[in-house]
Amino acid sequence: MGRSLILLAGLAIGLAAGVGGYTFVYARGGSYMTNDPAACANCHVMRPYYESWQRSSHRSVAVCNDCHTPADPVGKYVTKARNGFWHSYAFTTGDFADHMRATPRNQAIAEASCQKCHADLTDALVGVAGETPSCVRCHGAIGHPFGN
Amino acid sequence: LVNIFERQQEGRNPFYRVVDLTDETEDPAVWGRNFPFQYDSYGRTVDQVRTRYGGSEAIPRVATEADPRSVVAQSRLEDDPRLRTMWAGYAFSVDFREERGHAFMLEDQTYTERQTVAQQPGTCMHCHASVYAPYRKLGDGDLILGFERMNRMPYAEARTHVTHPVTCLDCHDPVSMRLRVTRPGFMEGIRALKASEGVPDYDVNASATHQEMRAFVCGQCHVEYYFKGPEKRLTYPWSNGGKADEILAYYDETGFADWTHAETGAPALKAQHPEFELWSQGIHARSGVTCVDCHMPYTRAGGLKVSDHHVRSPLLNINNACQVCHKWSEDELVERVYTIQDRTYQMRNVAMDALLELIADIRAGAARGAADADLTAARQAQRRAQFLLDFIEAENSMGFHAPQEAMRVLGLSLEHTRRGQVAIK
Amino acid sequence: LVNIFERQQEGRNPFYRVVDLTDETEDPAVWGRNFPFQYDSYGRTVDQVRTRYGGSEAIPRVATEADPRSVVAQSRLEDDPRLRTMWAGYAFSVDFREERGHAFMLEDQTYTERQTVAQQPGTCMHCHASVYAPYRKLGDGDLILGFERMNRMPYAEARTHVTHPVTCLDCHDPVSMRLRVTRPGFMEGIRALKASEGVPDYDVNASATHQEMRAFVCGQCHVEYYFKGPEKRLTYPWSNGGKADEILAYYDETGFADWTHAETGAPALKAQHPEFELWSQGIHARSGVTCVDCHMPYTRAGGLKVSDHHVRSPLLNINNACQVCHKWSEDELVERVYTIQDRTYQMRNVAMDALLELIADIRAGAARGAADADLTAARQAQRRAQFLLDFIEAENSMGFHAPQEAMRVLGLSLEHTRRGQVAIK
Ligand SMILES: [Ca+2]
Numbered sequence: 001m002g003r004s005l006i007l008l009a010g011l012a013i014g015l016a017a018g019v020g021g022y023t024f025v026y027a028r029g030g031s032y033m034t035n036d037p038a039a040c041a042n043c044h045v046m047r048p049y050y051e052s053w054q055r056s057s058h059r060s061v062a063v064c065n066d067c068h069t070p071a072d073p074v075g076k077y078v079t080k081a082r083n084g085f086w087h088s089y090a091f092t093t094g095d096f097a098d099h100m101r102a103t104p105r106n107q108a109i110a111e112a113s114c115q116k117c118h119a120d121l122t123d124a125l126v127g128v129a130g131e132t133p134s135c136v137r138c139h140g141a142i143g144h145p146f147g148n
Numbered sequence: 149l150v151n152i153f154e155r156q157q158e159g160r161n162p163f164y165r166v167v168d169l170t171d172e173t174e175d176p177a178v179w180g181r182n183f184p185f186q187y188d189s190y191g192r193t194v195d196q197v198r199t200r201y202g203g204s205e206a207i208p209r210v211a212t213e214a215d216p217r218s219v220v221a222q223s224r225l226e227d228d229p230r231l232r233t234m235w236a237g238y239a240f241s242v243d244f245r246e247e248r249g250h251a252f253m254l255e256d257q258t259y260t261e262r263q264t265v266a267q268q269p270g271t272c273m274h275c276h277a278s279v280y281a282p283y284r285k286l287g288d289g290d291l292i293l294g295f296e297r298m299n300r301m302p303y304a305e306a307r308t309h310v311t312h313p314v315t316c317l318d319c320h321d322p323v324s325m326r327l328r329v330t331r332p333g334f335m336e337g338i339r340a341l342k343a344s345e346g347v348p349d350y351d352v353n354a355s356a357t358h359q360e361m362r363a364f365v366c367g368q369c370h371v372e373y374y375f376k377g378p379e380k381r382l383t384y385p386w387s388n389g390g391k392a393d394e395i396l397a398y399y400d401e402t403g404f405a406d407w408t409h410a411e412t413g414a415p416a417l418k419a420q421h422p423e424f425e426l427w428s429q430g431i432h433a434r435s436g437v438t439c440v441d442c443h444m445p446y447t448r449a450g451g452l453k454v455s456d457h458h459v460r461s462p463l464l465n466i467n468n469a470c471q472v473c474h475k476w477s478e479d480e481l482v483e484r485v486y487t488i489q490d491r492t493y494q495m496r497n498v499a500m501d502a503l504l505e506l507i508a509d510i511r512a513g514a515a516r517g518a519a520d521a522d523l524t525a526a527r528q529a530q531r532r533a534q535f536l537l538d539f540i541e542a543e544n545s546m547g548f549h550a551p552q553e554a555m556r557v558l559g560l561s562l563e564h565t566r567r568g569q570v571a572i573k
Numbered sequence: 574l575v576n577i578f579e580r581q582q583e584g585r586n587p588f589y590r591v592v593d594l595t596d597e598t599e600d601p602a603v604w605g606r607n608f609p610f611q612y613d614s615y616g617r618t619v620d621q622v623r624t625r626y627g628g629s630e631a632i633p634r635v636a637t638e639a640d641p642r643s644v645v646a647q648s649r650l651e652d653d654p655r656l657r658t659m660w661a662g663y664a665f666s667v668d669f670r671e672e673r674g675h676a677f678m679l680e681d682q683t684y685t686e687r688q689t690v691a692q693q694p695g696t697c698m699h700c701h702a703s704v705y706a707p708y709r710k711l712g713d714g715d716l717i718l719g720f721e722r723m724n725r726m727p728y729a730e731a732r733t734h735v736t737h738p739v740t741c742l743d744c745h746d747p748v749s750m751r752l753r754v755t756r757p758g759f760m761e762g763i764r765a766l767k768a769s770e771g772v773p774d775y776d777v778n779a780s781a782t783h784q785e786m787r788a789f790v791c792g793q794c795h796v797e798y799y800f801k802g803p804e805k806r807l808t809y810p811w812s813n814g815g816k817a818d819e820i821l822a823y824y825d826e827t828g829f830a831d832w833t834h835a836e837t838g839a840p841a842l843k844a845q846h847p848e849f850e851l852w853s854q855g856i857h858a859r860s861g862v863t864c865v866d867c868h869m870p871y872t873r874a875g876g877l878k879v880s881d882h883h884v885r886s887p888l889l890n891i892n893n894a895c896q897v898c899h900k901w902s903e904d905e906l907v908e909r910v911y912t913i914q915d916r917t918y919q920m921r922n923v924a925m926d927a928l929l930e931l932i933a934d935i936r937a938g939a940a941r942g943a944a945d946a947d948l949t950a951a952r953q954a955q956r957r958a959q960f961l962l963d964f965i966e967a968e969n970s971m972g973f974h975a976p977q978e979a980m981r982v983l984g985l986s987l988e989h990t991r992r993g994q995v996a997i998k
């Protein structure tokens with residue numbers, strides 16, 4: 001099946017379901033709506049990240065969506081739909097790198113997520129910096145310790 | 149009258165401002181009332197602890213009229229007498245010590261014997277005292293003008309205009325607490341450097357990112373410099389670029405020399421603490437890791453994360469300085485640093501022994517009346533070999549800030565020595 | 574959408590065994606029926622793509638009776654004619670090419686002109702053919718005995734005993750698929766190295782960790798070596814340690830020389846591909862990062878995670894080779910490698926120009942009848958400078974495997990050259 005066709009199919013159903021169409025159903029993407037990390041691990045390509053998260057200091061305190069979706073409820077589902085669609089599309093076509101990198105948009109979301117829980121602790125440095133410094137720069141391993 | 153510093157939406161900057169700070173507030177104790185954690189750690193820069201190549205050792209001495217210090221750092225000249233030969237005829241051959249914490253900067257400069265054997269200019273003050281307020285006062289509000297005026301004074305006179313070592317005011321805006329560059333030498337130096345990279349009219353305080361500022365505040369002083377012209381203007385020689393050989397090319401083009409070598413007559417150069425320049429060539433700089441990340445790492449203080457103002461060797465603070473980014477054990481991290489430093493030290497010694505051979509060869513050549521052309525070539529080689537060697541010798545991380553680059557520079561030093569010996573033998 | 578269905582299936586499926594493999598199964602095609610992914614990628618080592626300092630370029634040539642190859646890699650001698658002088662009088666000065674993929678190892682060895690200008694021993698086969706089964710056959714089941722017997726044969730005779738380049742059998746146990754060391758040269762070399770570190774009677778296949786094995790399988794061949802004694806026993810010179818200067822000390826103690834330099838009469842040494850030795854001194858080795866992590870990284874084949882058997886330059890495969898550990902962009906990672914390699918290349922050239930000056934000085938010295946003592950000292954210096962330079966020149970990562978150590982070795986080379994010139998001038 002041609003990529004453009006998949007894209008169309010994906011778009012059609014995807015928009016309806018809010019996330020990646022056929023893939024969505026088949027890959028138990030319904031769970032995309034839940035907060036259960038196992039949902040993300042439905043895709044074997046997510047498994048390494050799931051596993052590294054399980055080894056992270058945060059496994060007991062934060063799930064995928066705490067760090068990979070924005071705080072506000074609307075943005076949360078918009079992001080899920082957006083990622084859900086593109087991940088489903090990429091997964092279906094197999095068109096993605098073995099070692100994926102968060103898109104700038106999702107990097108920003110992950111960065112911002114730290115503040116959700118640590119604002120009190122970091123107010124001082126954030127205030128003086130005049131901008132929120134990158135937390136990931138030093139705490140890169142927080143969600144996923146060395147080696148996915 | 150407790151007024152809480154204006155909070156942005158999420159309630160940032162929960163500092164209680166018990167006093168108002170202005171651009172005239174020099175005394176760190178006053179700032180300390182608003183920021184006790186930072187003030188306390190700032191005060192701890194009086195500690196003296198030695199590492200294999202860094203830190204410093206507290207050497208007791210009998211205080212005298214001329215030099216009231218009862219404790220100094222170890223003498224580098226006694227550790228390695230070859231330095232006396234390298235610097236023959238220059239003040240550094242009389243007194244050169246391991247550097248220690250910020251708290252000592254003003255007294256160490258005031259009482260070094262380098263002051264007694266030579267007449268030093270007010271320019272020196274730029275990096276050893278809190279000069280921001282004094283410059284502005286001298287310049288009737290104009291920082292640069294005050295800088296120029298103090299440069300021209302004899303050291304003793306300039307000394308009467310300053311009171312503190314580097315203090316809060318020198319790195320922070322008193323109202324926003326943002327980092328800022330207050331040193332004319334760096335403002336002009338970084339402008340020249342950016343220009344050499346094709347960025348015109350660079351204004352550091354307007355254009356630098358927050359991340360860059362975490363290195364620039366240190367680059368104000370931890371850099372190679374010289375005094376330009378009769379007005380002794382402090383100048384950072386970066387208009388060709390910041391690498392050791394680019395700086396050497398700048399000095400060769402301008403024909404500048406710090407002094408004439410007493411044993412060979414070579415137009416010699418002295419390199420000084422180019423931490424900022426060497427760091428810039430390393431993998432950490434390339435990865436956005438700044439001086440502050442390692443020398444003032446965040447630390448937990450009560451319910452806050454604060455920057456450790458006890459500026460010191462990271463080897464004395466591995467946990468905060470390195471382990472957030474590197475999951476290796478403390479011992480392993482120290483070993484990694486020592487492995488890098490030991491290699492650098494080995495090559496430094498090879499290059500220094502070779503340089504001393506060249507110096508001896510030039511003396512012998514002059515004694516037996518070698519051809520002027522050969523002598524001149526050999527002296528030029530000595531000037532260059534010596535500057536490149538000194539660049540790594542004077543840099544204070546023993547190569548850690550950029551391990552491969554440090555070895556490249558030492559290799560180039562050895563190459564100049566070789567050519568000099570070929571020319572004169 | 575079949576695509577995704579397959580992927581979920583693969584996700585669960587382990588590989589099937591359609592054929593049984595034994596210690597006699599040499600043909601990779603047979604193994605390929607059980608392991609198609611690995612076999613396919615293994616086959617791709619015929620690709621030739623060039624990077625700034627690595628990979629290789631496919632140069633078409635007219636096949637001849639003597640050399641039927643219609644494509645070879647670029648000549649390193651044409652790229653840098655100074656190598657001819659460094660190796661004057663040795664086979665390498667006649668033909669030396671950039672190395673290419675594993676698929677070519679046997680034919681490139683068979684047809685290099687180094688075979689026509691010199692009589693090579695069967696020992697050569699150790700690293701260019703699948704010798705595991707042939708050794709055991711020759712030794713009536715005894716690997717070491719077979720190794721010794723083939724070493725003593727002339728190359729042409731030994732050649733008739735082998736069929737394949739390195740193949741599955743050489744790195745894998747046919748039943749468990751576990752990694753294993755099959756090369757006597759490495760078994761004995763690593764034993765000597767461990768002994769020098771105080772570990773007696775080291776048996777690599779019994780004692781090595783899985784992680785170590787991921788470097789040892791490569792260390793079987795990517796190492797410095799020489800042929801010991803009349804029985805031409807392949808020997809890895811590690812009993813003093815694996816650093817360049819420790820290996821040089823070993824050769825000096827044993828008084829070994831590869832050949833006599835044609836222009837100076839120096840007892841010269843040739844260093845060859847010490848990737849394993851240099852890597853061992855680097856930060857990656859220290860961090861447990863092995864050859865395989867970068868040159869055979871895990872890759873997604875359908876839903877399976879397999880090791881990429883297309884062994885090649887990691888710069889042609891940055892995402893799998895580097896980005897698993899480094900979050901930098903591909904361009905940035907390539908730039909980091911080139912920055913390291915360019916520095917190494919600069920110092921390599923400085924050291925080589927200096928060496929050629931020394932060679933000229935020795936010739937001039939001999940011509941004007943300089944004192945024997947001086948000539949001997951200069952020739953010793955040439956031997957040492959040359960070996961250390963060649964150690965980095967012959968190493969194939971242009972310094973990347975251990976950037977600072979590579980510069981240290983080049984610096985030591987330059988130092989020997991300097992001393993040699995001082996001795997003879
Ligand atoms: Ca110190």
Ligand SMILES: [Ca+2]
Nearest residue numbers: 627628629672
């Ligand atoms: Ca190659």
